[in-house]
Amino acid sequence: MILKPVENKEDFFEKSAQFAGVFGSRDWLTVYGDQLSLVGIYKDEQQLIGGFFYLKVKKYGFSFLKLPPYTPHCGLFFISESKNKSSANSFAKEVMAEVCQYIDAQKAALTVMAFPFYILDLQPFIWAKYKVVPNYTYRIALDKPMEEIRANFDSKNRNAIAKAIKDGVEVRSNGMDAESLYNFFNGTLTAAGANIYNTELKHIFYRFRQNHNSFSMEAYKDQVLLGTVFCIHDQTTCYYLLGGVDKNSGVQGVNNLLVQYCIEEAAKRGCKVFDFEGSMLKGVEKFFRGFGPELVPYYTVNKAKLPIELMLKFKKRELF
Amino acid sequence: MPALEAFVNKHGLLFTSGAWTSLYDGDQLCRCAILNNNNEIIGCFVYYRFKKSIFQFVISPPYTPHIDLFCVNPAESVVGKNTFNKELAEALSLYFSSLKTHYLSLNLPAGLTDTQPFIWAGFNSRTRFTYVIDLQQNESQLWDNLASEKRKSINKAQKDGLEISETHQYDVVYDLVLQSLDRNDKAKNTGILKEILFKYATPSNAFAFLASKDKQPIGATFCLVYQHTALYLFGGFNAANAHHGASVSCMWQSILKAKQMGLRCFDFEGSMNESIERYFREFGGTLTPYFCVEKMHPLMSTYFAIRKNKPV
Numbered sequence: 138m139i140l141k142p143v144e145n146k147e148d149f150f151e152k153s154a155q156f157a158g159v160f161g162s163r164d165w166l167t168v169y170g171d172q173l174s175l176v177g178i179y180k181d182e183q184q185l186i187g188g189f190f191y192l193k194v195k196k197y198g199f200s201f202l203k204l205p206p207y208t209p210h211c212g213l214f215f216i217s218e219s220k221n222k223s224s225a226n227s228f229a230k231e232v233m234a235e236v237c238q239y240i241d242a243q244k245a246a247l248t249v250m251a252f253p254f255y256i257l258d259l260q261p262f263i264w265a266k267y268k269v270v271p272n273y274t275y276r277i278a279l280d281k282p283m284e285e286i287r288a289n290f291d292s293k294n295r296n297a298i299a300k301a302i303k304d305g306v307e308v309r310s311n312g313m314d315a316e317s318l319y320n321f322f323n324g325t326l327t328a329a330g331a332n333i334y335n336t337e338l339k340h341i342f343y344r345f346r347q348n349h350n351s352f353s354m355e356a357y358k359d360q361v362l363l364g365t366v367f368c369i370h371d372q373t374t375c376y377y378l379l380g381g382v383d384k385n386s387g388v389q390g391v392n393n394l395l396v397q398y399c400i401e402e403a404a405k406r407g408c409k410v411f412d413f414e415g416s417m418l419k420g421v422e423k424f425f426r427g428f429g430p431e432l433v434p435y436y437t438v439n440k441a442k443l444p445i446e447l448m449l450k451f452k453k454r455e456l457f
Numbered sequence: 458m459p460a461l462e463a464f465v466n467k468h469g470l471l472f473t474s475g476a477w478t479s480l481y482d483g484d485q486l487c488r489c490a491i492l493n494n495n496n497e498i499i500g501c502f503v504y505y506r507f508k509k510s511i512f513q514f515v516i517s518p519p520y521t522p523h524i525d526l527f528c529v530n531p532a533e534s535v536v537g538k539n540t541f542n543k544e545l546a547e548a549l550s551l552y553f554s555s556l557k558t559h560y561l562s563l564n565l566p567a568g569l570t571d572t573q574p575f576i577w578a579g580f581n582s583r584t585r586f587t588y589v590i591d592l593q594q595n596e597s598q599l600w601d602n603l604a605s606e607k608r609k610s611i612n613k614a615q616k617d618g619l620e621i622s623e624t625h626q627y628d629v630v631y632d633l634v635l636q637s638l639d640r641n642d643k644a645k646n647t648g649i650l651k652e653i654l655f656k657y658a659t660p661s662n663a664f665a666f667l668a669s670k671d672k673q674p675i676g677a678t679f680c681l682v683y684q685h686t687a688l689y690l691f692g693g694f695n696a697a698n699a700h701h702g703a704s705v706s707c708m709w710q711s712i713l714k715a716k717q718m719g720l721r722c723f724d725f726e727g728s729m730n731e732s733i734e735r736y737f738r739e740f741g742g743t744l745t746p747y748f749c750v751e752k753m754h755p756l757m758s759t760y761f762a763i764r765k766n767k768p769v
Contacts, residue, residue, distance in 0.1 A: 223603060260731075263729070271572060289536065
């Protein structure tokens with residue numbers, strides 16, 4: 138098995154999209170241009186059997202290895218041909234050990250990576266002294282009627298939706314152009330004090346966004362924009378990527394109503410799962426939980442040079 | 458605590474049962490009940506505390522895979538169940554924080570995945586792994602899922618005339634287990650080990666297999682029965698007369714015995730040690746994560762980060 142930077146990107150994109158979904162697709166990964174490192178896992182020099190991606194950046198003289206902004210995981214996938222359970226386990230272990238070694242060899246001062254939820258075997262990282270920490274997302278199975286999905290909503294959530302409708306909130310889909318979406322989310326993220334990656338945010342709306350891979354839902358009252366949710370999807374999963382509301386509007390239940398519309402739209406587009414794409418913030422988690430989803434863990438691996446680790450033990454205890 | 462014992466019996470719990478907890482020193486083992494607003498018992502868990510030097514420690518009880526946390530979730534809706542789990546984890550994080558120990562490390566049962574409230578309360582949530590074999594497979598499927606090396610070892614043991622049989626000679630099992638623990642400098646709490654073998658184990662709640670060559674015992678495995686699962690708790694071998702098919706054959710017979718007993722799973726009960734992980738992996742189980750919540754004072758954590766080890 139050989140791990141090396143990908144030369145034939147099209148080959149990588151084709152296989153990556155098949156296994157890692159929209160976050161491994163060509164459309165999505167080109168949002169990051171050449172700064173993204175694509176790593177191929179090859180059976181021999183040529184046969185690509187897996188891969189992943191990461192971003193390496195320099196800050197304060199240190200190199201950091203991390204996920205691209207707005208991407209929840211490193212897209213790791215690999216194709217196993219083993220039929221025997223023990224051999225399949227051993228192959229997965231071997232792949233993970235190689236991935237771990239490759240990441241280690243980048244000699245970053247701080248590494249913070251996350252893996253797709255279907256990657257479970259992080260033992261080689263534990264043995265290589267990484268901290269393996271569970272993060273969580275919420276997912277709703279869409280293989281049932283919308284009435285049943287709605288029946289699983291928290292009653293407070295249903296009441297908030299009903300109130301928003303009663304108050305005259307209307308929802309439209311895909312009514313905003315790239316510039317409006319960028320300006321809207323730039324504003325709401327700034328207001329929320331979140332990190333904004335301007336270039337990538339622009340690219341998501343100007344380059345990535347197409348009808349076949351994403352949609353937005355906008356809420357209005359009296360022709361005034363109250364909030365927007367932007368979702369991206371592949372053939373099986375729809376992800377809640379960005380959402381924001383005008384907190385000064387005084388209208389309740391806007392975001393609740395928008396999410397309900399997004400779930401409906403995801404089902405209409407043939408997706409099997411609606412994924413809230415990470416729910417680690419206490420307030421956000423409670424909001425998402427109100428839609429009756431299933432809590433799904435996925436794993437992050439963290440490692441830092443000793444002085445940085447010691448500092449982060451005090452500042453970011455959840456990582457170290 | 459008769460009410461707690463009745464609750465434990467009703468739900469078929471093992472590690473919180475009186476029979477199990479009586480194996481431990483009563484001052485060190487804490488058995489806790491979880492009460493609802495009407496003061497009725499709706500759950501329970503267990504942990505072990507001890508003092509080393511000036512430091513207080515709280516850990517999962519030795520030779521017990523997890524804290525056996527169990528709680529009846531009264532909610533019917535998906536949201537209600539998730540919310541109850543969240544509240545339960547939050548209450549537990551508050552309880553464990555109130556113990557004000559210097560080091561806390563508790564393994565949660567595999568089905569309990571929501572550790573978010575612990576993370577929010579400043580605990581670290583760590584991922585651990587075990588291998589679990591699905592015993593719904595038939596014997597031939599179980600055999601086919603073994604690594605070829607394991608199959609060869611079992612065949613070799615048979616060819617070399619090793620006798621593999623179920624045993625109730627727990628003194629022999631104890632001796633072999635102790636030899637293995639000694640070799641790895643892990644021979645701690647041997648009193649508890651004795652209690653498990655000589656006081657707790659009965660044919661209905663445990664079983665052991667012994668490998669002998671020329672009437673000399675050379676390897677053994679010991680498993681507990683917990684609800685629908687067989688838990689491999691410990692094993693050992695005689696290094697002087699080692700045969701690489703001895704322990705493998707005992708384990709294979711343990712798997713078959715668990716299947717004959719109508720159990721659904723065979724759990725290797727943690728496979729985090731790199732050298733033994735491969736040994737377990739080759740029996741063809743499914744890698745199954747479980748969570749461990751940890752809390753250490755940052756200064757203590759810093760000290761152990763520099764030493765690159767852990768306090769226990």
